[in-house]
Amino acid sequence: GNSVTQMEGPVTLSEEAFLTINCTYxxxxxxxxxxxxxxxxxxxxxxxxxxxxxxxGSNKGFEATYRKETTSFHLEKGSVQVSDSAVYFCALxxxxxxxxxxxxxxxxxxxxxxx
Amino acid sequence: DGGITQSPKYLFRKEGQNxxxxxxxxxxxxxxxxxxxxxxxxxxxxxYSQIVNxxxxxxIAEGYSVSREKKESFPLTVTSAQKNPTAFYLCASxxxxxxxxxxYFGPGTRLTVL
Numbered sequence: 430g431n432s433v434t435q436m437e438g439p440v441t442l443s444e445e446a447f448l449t450i451n452c453t454y455x456x457x458x459x460x461x462x463x464x465x466x467x468x469x470x471x472x473x474x475x476x477x478x479x480x481x482x483x484x485x486g487s488n489k490g491f492e493a494t495y496r497k498e499t500t501s502f503h504l505e506k507g508s509v510q511v512s513d514s515a516v517y518f519c520a521l522x523x524x525x526x527x528x529x530x531x532x533x534x535x536x537x538x539x540x541x542x543x544x
Numbered sequence: 545d546g547g548i549t550q551s552p553k554y555l556f557r558k559e560g561q562n563x564x565x566x567x568x569x570x571x572x573x574x575x576x577x578x579x580x581x582x583x584x585x586x587x588x589x590x591x592y593s594q595i596v597n598x599x600x601x602x603x604i605a606e607g608y609s610v611s612r613e614k615k616e617s618f619p620l621t622v623t624s625a626q627k628n629p630t631a632f633y634l635c636a637s638x639x640x641x642x643x644x645x646x647x648y649f650g651p652g653t654r655l656t657v658l
Contacts, residue, residue, distance in 0.1 A: 470652075471652065530640070531589070536586045
């Protein structure tokens with residue numbers, strides 16, 4: 430079945446540091462890939478997405494490139510801020526044999542940015 | 545503003561009681577979903593519905609029930625058969641109709657069973 434493996438946290442960085450959160454996936458076919466962010470006590474917000482190989486999703490200074498050859502979708506940001514402190518989830522969207530959408534999540538990576 | 549609302553934000557119940565969590569969306573989405581989140585874990589799918597009056601079990605449906613009488617609403621009942629109901633519950637919706645598009649999430653309900 431499909432699966433998503435994320436870099437284990439927690440990750441602690443200083444403000445303005447470079448961020449990478451690794452995400453690799455296992456899936457048949459060509460799933461869409463997503464990064465969601467969850468701030469404390471809140472639901473998930475879509476951060477960015479990519480729907481086909483070599484697509485780059487970007488938002489709020491974050492980027493991720495859909496790499497089919499390495500089955501990866503690593504999240505990067507050049508200079509993090511304290512407000513980026515949150516839990517980040519990598520996810521893939523595929524269809525079941527019955528044509529239903531299925532979103533498979535990684536376990537999440539907690540990021541803390543220190544001023 | 546379009547979006548998904550969940551109520552209440554915090555819910556406390558005694559063991560053995562059924563409890564219903566509300567989820568409403570005004571995005572005109574066909575598909576709706578319920579997930580459960582436990583500390584340090586990803587989200588697990590409880591139930592989903594692709595259209596009105598139809599729903600399917602997800603990966604962890606035991607002890608839960610749902611209904612989909614209206615397009616906008618997808619309430620989740622946590623029954624007394626659910627062995628460990630304390631968790632954070634998230635509702636989501638998407639366009640559906642076999643379009644592989646984004647799922648949008650509500651703010652969540654934190655259920656604590658005493």
